[in-house]
Amino acid sequence: MPRLADTPLSVLDLAPIREGGSAADSFRESVALARLTEQLGFTRFWLAEHHSIEGIASAATAVLIGHVAGATERIRVGSGGIMLPNHPPLVIAEQFGTLETLYPGRIDLGLGRAPGSDGATMAAMRRDPYAGVDDFPQRLEELQSFLGDEQPNQRVRAVPGQGTKVPIWLLGSSGFSAQLAARLGLPFAFAAQFAPGYLFEALRLYRDNFRPSEILNRPHAMVGLPVIAAESDAMADYLATTAQQKFLGMIRGQRTCAKPPVEHLEMTPMEERQMQQFLGAAIVGGPETVREGLEVFLDQTGADELMLNTDVFSLADRLKSYQLVGEVWHS
Numbered sequence: 001m002p003r004l005a006d007t008p009l010s011v012l013d014l015a016p017i018r019e020g021g022s023a024a025d026s027f028r029e030s031v032a033l034a035r036l037t038e039q040l041g042f043t044r045f046w047l048a049e050h051h052s053i054e055g056i057a058s059a060a061t062a063v064l065i066g067h068v069a070g071a072t073e074r075i076r077v078g079s080g081g082i083m084l085p086n087h088p089p090l091v092i093a094e095q096f097g098t099l100e101t102l103y104p105g106r107i108d109l110g111l112g113r114a115p116g117s118d119g120a121t122m123a124a125m126r127r128d129p130y131a132g133v134d135d136f137p138q139r140l141e142e143l144q145s146f147l148g149d150e151q152p153n154q155r156v157r158a159v160p161g162q163g164t165k166v167p168i169w170l171l172g173s174s175g176f177s178a179q180l181a182a183r184l185g186l187p188f189a190f191a192a193q194f195a196p197g198y199l200f201e202a203l204r205l206y207r208d209n210f211r212p213s214e215i216l217n218r219p220h221a222m223v224g225l226p227v228i229a230a231e232s233d234a235m236a237d238y239l240a241t242t243a244q245q246k247f248l249g250m251i252r253g254q255r256t257c258a259k260p261p262v263e264h265l266e267m268t269p270m271e272e273r274q275m276q277q278f279l280g281a282a283i284v285g286g287p288e289t290v291r292e293g294l295e296v297f298l299d300q301t302g303a304d305e306l307m308l309n310t311d312v313f314s315l316a317d318r319l320k321s322y323q324l325v326g327e328v329w330h331s
Contacts, residue, residue: 002295003295003298003299004291004294004295004298004328004329005329005330007298007303007304007305007306008042008043008304008305008306009041009042009043009305009306009307009308009325009329010042010043010044010045010046010076010222010305010306010307010308011033011034011037011042011044011045011046011307011308011309011322012046012047012048012080012193012224012307012308012309013030013033013034013045013046013047013058013309014047014048014050014056014058014309014311015027015029015030015047015056015057015058015064016055016056016057016257016258016311017054017055017056017057017257017258018257018258018313018314019256019257019258019259019260020257021257021258023057026057027057027064027067029315029318030047030064030067030068031067031068031071031072032315032319033045033315033318033319033322034068034071034072034075034077035071035072036319036322036323037075037322037326038072038073038074038075040322040323040326040329040330041326041329041330042075042322042326043075043076043305044075044076044077044078044108044305044307045068045072045075045076045077045078046077046078046079046080046081046108046110046307047061047064047065047068047077047078047079047080048061048079048080048081049061049079049081049082049083049086049112051121051125052120052121052124053255054255054256054257055246055255055256055257055258061079061082062079062082062095062096062099065077065078065079065099065107066098066099066102066103069099069102069103069106069107070102070103074106075106076106076107076108077103077106077107077108078107078108078109078110078169079108079109079110079111080110080171080189080224080307081109081110081111081112081169081171081189082109082110082111082112083111083112083113083114084111084112084113084136084139084140084143085113085133085135085136085139086122086125089139089140089142089143089146090142090146090156090158092109092143093143093146093147093158093161093162094146094158094159094160094161096109096147096161096164096166097146097147097158097159097160097161097162097164097166098160098161099166100160100164100166101160101164107166107167108166108167108169109147109166109167109168109169110168110169110170110171110189111140111143111168111169111170111171112171112172112177113133113136113172113176113177136176136180137180140168140170140180140184143168144168146158146161146162147161147162147163147164147165147166147168148162148163148165149162149163149165150162150163167187167215168186169181169186169187169188169189169222170184170186170187170188170189171188171189171190171191172188172189172190172191172202173190173191173194173195173198173202174195174198174202175198175201175202175205178190178202178203178205178206179205179206179209181206182205182206182207182208182209182210182211182219183209183211184211184213185210185211185212185213185214185215185216186213186215186216187215187216187220187221187222188202188206188219188220188221188222189221189222189223189224189307190202190203190221190222190223190224191224192223192224192225192281193224193225193226193281193307193309194247194278194279195277195278196225196277196279196280196281197277197280199223199281199301200300200301203221203223203301203302203303206219206221207219207221219304220304220305221301221302221303221304221305222303222304222305222306222307223297223301223303223305223306223307224306224307224308224309225281225282225283225297225306225307225308225309226243226279226281226282226283226284226308226309226310226311227282227283227284227290227293227294227308227309227310227321227325228240228243228282228283228284228285228310228311228312228321229285229286229287229290229310229320229321229322229324229325229328230285230286230317230320230321230324231286231287231324232286233284233285233286233289235286236284236285236286236289236290237284237285238261238263239261239312239313239317239321240261240282240284240312241261241262241265242258242259242260242261242311242312242313243279243282243311243312244265244275244279245259245262245265246258246259246311247274247275247278247279248265248267248271248275250278251271251274251275252271258311258313259313260313261312261313281297283297287324287327287328290324290325290328291328294306294328308322308325310322
């Protein structure tokens with residue numbers, strides 16, 4: 001039975017910087033995309049924390065969330081995600097408490113464990129690269145205390161923040177966050193947009209171990225995945241070479257701005273296998289191909305929501321892709 005029409009769709013935007021473009025261009029394009037997807041009825045527009053990466057402009061994630069929220073009216077805007085080990089929980093609570101105060105009922109706080117950077121960048125952020133992430137549950141509990149109701153004898157308060165109860169999501173590409181989200185009764189988002197290999201096991205762990213909470217009485221899983229829609233399968237395959245070049249560059253140790261699509265991409269068989277590890281969940285094609293791909297993906301995963309990431313070179317092609325998805329979704 002078709003599920004797509006009844007499934008909320010959302011957007012993951014990395015504020016990509018194009019070759020020959022600028023961060024300012026990227027911010028303008030993020031706003032244009034948010035406004036379009038709001039009109040199309042998408043539920044959320046999330047931005048992700050990355051540092052010192054030439055082709056991604058969303059490093060100051062909370063600032064950019066505020067910029068996008070201020071330029072839209074209804075769509076929820078949030079983080080996909082903020083890397084909790086990079087920041088004191090109090091600072092995150094103050095930032096997102098401020099956002100929730102400015103845009104009440106529209107802010108999401110998705111949290112991840114990864115650094116979103118390399119060792120040198122971690123050192124520049126004064127994060128100990130050898131400290132690991134074992135204290136993530138304790139940091140999460142502290143953050144929740146700053147966003148929840150004030151407790152008796154609480155010495156430190158997040159102002160703004162205390163009592164705003166900004167919705168928290170746990171993000172992950174492995175089993176750790178899936179099991180922690182299950183134990184705490186929190187919504188869970190899996191990053192199949194770059195790490196699809198562990199998707200089904202993570203969803204199983206989340207659902208099998210879920211404990212009802214004041215926040216949720218049943219599991220709620222959102223899955224991120226790459227989607228590129230165009231007028232034809234051939235055009236979508238062509239546009240997809242921008243994302244393929246990005247991941248190929250990562251495989252080869254090169255981080256660059258988004259590159260224009262190409263007719264043919266040279267790679268070794270090993271690189272093709274590695275590319276599949278990143279983009280194995282991608283749905284690329286014309287409208288009917290995308291419709292069928294999304295329906296199959298929903299049947300396979302049982303996802304409660306889908307968060308789409310469309311990594312193409314031009315703004316026009318990105319907007320067109322979401323427009324076509326919207327038409328398929330509502331038809």
